[in-house]
């Protein structure tokens with residue numbers, strides 16, 4: 009089996025986000041759930057034209073698919089992309105955005121605290137499994153939420169950061185208290201530098217195309 013897709017390494021050690029997200033959660037969420045999506049994607053694309061495509065291309069091509077095989081490929085490809093993006097949205101380091109991100113936050117939400125409150129609300133309101141997102145369009149920020157493996161990226165929307173609100177993301181550390189998980193993650197371990205880089209990429213499409 010060719011296995012074109014790899015489990016991307018985490019940008020920090022397994023225990024680096026504790027106590028907000030424990031190494032125990034990472035041992036299941038990254039080493040089992042995320043890995044299972046990668047393994048399943050490799051199995052599903054074997055011998056198909058998808059085996060030669062980039063992950064983003066597969067997500068674009070299979071988004072909204074009704075064919076059960078393509079839908080299954082979308083679910084696994086979307087989850088691989090979303091998880092890669094989620095891990096990079098988190099950091100144990102104290103990070104700051106930049107002037108462009110800060111002024112976009114002020115313009116859209118009034119303050120960073122107001123943005124965090126809106127993201128937490130989106131995560132709480134997402135019924136069942138899914139994701140809460142900070143996204144940008146033409147430099148203007150907004151909040152989005154998606155179900156299951158859905159991702160704003162599939163609609164050509166520029167993603168700045170995401171929080172996973174599937175139960176597997178928080179149950180070991182917070183049991184059913186999704187709001188407590190959201191409050192801790194959004195207050196303590198968001199990588200604002202990553203969000204600023206993603207906003208800069210939208211503002212500089214030439215660089216985006218080269219990446």
Ligand code: MN
Nearest residue numbers: 172174176177
């Ligand atoms: Mn997850």
